[in-house]
Amino acid sequence: MPLKRILEKYGIYIFMFLLLIVASIASPAFLNPSNLRDVFNQVAPLAIVGIGQTFVILAGNEGIDLSVASVMCAVAVIAAIVMEGQNSMFLPVSLLCLLFGLFVGLINGLLITKRKTPPVMTTLGMMILVQGFRYIYSGGAPTGDFPPIMRFLATGSILGFPASMITLSIIGAISIIILRKTNLGRQIYATGGNINTAKLCGYNTDFILTLVYMISGFCSAIAGLYLGGWVGVVDLNVGYGYEIDSIAVVVMGGTSFEGGRGGVLGTIAGVIILRVLYNIILLMHFPITAQYVVKGAVIVLAAYFYTRRKRR
Numbered sequence: 001m002p003l004k005r006i007l008e009k010y011g012i013y014i015f016m017f018l019l020l021i022v023a024s025i026a027s028p029a030f031l032n033p034s035n036l037r038d039v040f041n042q043v044a045p046l047a048i049v050g051i052g053q054t055f056v057i058l059a060g061n062e063g064i065d066l067s068v069a070s071v072m073c074a075v076a077v078i079a080a081i082v083m084e085g086q087n088s089m090f091l092p093v094s095l096l097c098l099l100f101g102l103f104v105g106l107i108n109g110l111l112i113t114k115r116k117t118p119p120v121m122t123t124l125g126m127m128i129l130v131q132g133f134r135y136i137y138s139g140g141a142p143t144g145d146f147p148p149i150m151r152f153l154a155t156g157s158i159l160g161f162p163a164s165m166i167t168l169s170i171i172g173a174i175s176i177i178i179l180r181k182t183n184l185g186r187q188i189y190a191t192g193g194n195i196n197t198a199k200l201c202g203y204n205t206d207f208i209l210t211l212v213y214m215i216s217g218f219c220s221a222i223a224g225l226y227l228g229g230w231v232g233v234v235d236l237n238v239g240y241g242y243e244i245d246s247i248a249v250v251v252m253g254g255t256s257f258e259g260g261r262g263g264v265l266g267t268i269a270g271v272i273i274l275r276v277l278y279n280i281i282l283l284m285h286f287p288i289t290a291q292y293v294v295k296g297a298v299i300v301l302a303a304y305f306y307t308r309r310k311r312r
Contacts, residue, residue, distance in 0.1 A: 012253055016269045016276075023276055027283040037162055039279050041155055044164035045072070045227040046245055047271040050253075051175050052219030053246040054267045055212040056119075058179070060192030060259020065213060066123040067108060068246055070130035071101050071220040072239030076228030077134050077142045085145035098221045104130060105217025109210030127243070134236065142234040154229030164226055168268075171222070175264045188212065192259025245295070249274055252302040274298060 007014070023030045030036075049068050056063045075097040082096075083089040108126055111117045134142075156163045179185035190198040191208045198205050227238055249270035255262025277294050 012266050012269045012273075016273050019273055019276055023280050023283075026280060029283050030279065035279070035283070037157065039275055040162040040165050041230055042278075043268075043271050043275050044154075044162070044168045045223040045230065045239075046242060046249065046275070047168050047268050048171055048226065049216075049220050049223040049242055050246045050249045050267045050271055051171060051264050052216035052223075053250050054253075054255055054262065054264055055175075055188065055215045057247075057250055057255050057257060058192045058259055058262055059188050059209055059212040061112070061119065061195060061209055063112075063119050063192075063209070063212070063259065064123065064247065065105075065108065065216045065220075066120065066243045067104060067126040067130060068216060068220040068223075069239040069242040070127040070134075071104050071217055072224035072227055072242060073236065074130050074134040074137075075100065075221045075224030076231075076238045077138050077234060077236065079150070079225060079228055080144035080146055080234040081138065081142060083144065083147050083150070085147050087147045087149045090147050090149050094225060097225060098218060101217035101219075101221025101224075102214050103217070104220075105214035106210065108217070109213035112213070113206040113209050138234075138236065140236070142236060144234055146229050146232060150225065150229040151232060152229075154226045155232075164230070167222075167226070171219070172264055172268060179263060184208075184211075189260050192256075192261070194260070241295075244299070245274065248295070248299045248302055252298060270302075 049072065053065055053068060056065045078097055078100070079093055082093045104126060108119075108123055111122045112119050153163050153167070158166060179188065187198065187203045187208050190201065190203060191205050195205050198208075223242075224239060228234075231238055250262070250267050251257060251270075252273070253262065253266025253268070253270035255266060274295070277298070278291050281290050281294065282288070
């Protein structure tokens with residue numbers, strides 16, 4: 001296989017491993033078990049919401065979900081207020097939060113497919129709507145607490161392995177199987193590749209597009225529960241910026257904005273790269289605001305490489 005083809009296909013993974021090596025050399029503290037655990041715990045929420053965003057972008061139709069961060073924050077606020085730190089409330093409230101995420105995704109999908117509203121405007125409006133909902137629900141000053149089990153799942157370890165990464169591994173494996181091994185996955189790629197051809201093949205493209213937004217909402221709800229447990233305090237700005245970060249890691253991971261090409265593994269690699277870069281900034285004692293420079297550079301580079309792939 002020519003070197004150029006190898007770089008196009010595996011470049012994101014090669015860069016990820018090189019970055020890990022550079023991080024280890026730049027700061028010996030990077031390989032400290034507690035630091036690695038913190039990095040992994042930060043990877044999980046963004047990777048989970050990024051997986052949902054991957055489904056949306058893969059399905060094409062100029063699909064994008066800007067409501068993910070608002071869903072994450074709303075879920076965290078609902079969980080803290082209703083659970084009130086009680087483990088006994090974890091399962092029923094978590095189920096309620098997941099249903100909330102599915103409902104938001106369903107509304108997004110139906111508006112886009114049945115009313116033909118643009119995905120960007122639809123999900124932007126939903127982002128603001130959910131934001132207003134959580135302000136009204138919490139009265140602008142949320143109270144409550146996250147139960148110990150939620151904190152453990154977000155920050156604890158099982159046999160020395162971060163519990164959050166176990167959840168991410170399960171969600172990632174299920175997503176890969178769906179996309180690569182099932183008829184649903186083939187229909188998602190077909191819809192993203194050419195929606196008119198997919199219709200001629202007999203695929204229910206409206207159902208596919210609605211479903212991917214529901215998957216995105218579901219993943220956002222899971223990510224919100226984990227992010228809330230990791231932060232540990234009730235905050236109306238939990239998840240701020242995740243809508244941009246999730247899009248950036250999906251595109252950086254090789255998924256085409258036009259749909260029909262890409263996958264979950266690339267997205268997870270993109271998340272690891274972003275989080276490791278953030279961690280290096282902290283370990284090297286650079287100003288925390290330098291993270292914005294890194295994020296902007298990552299998005300610009302992702303756009304550049306996407307344009308190159310598109311031209312080819």
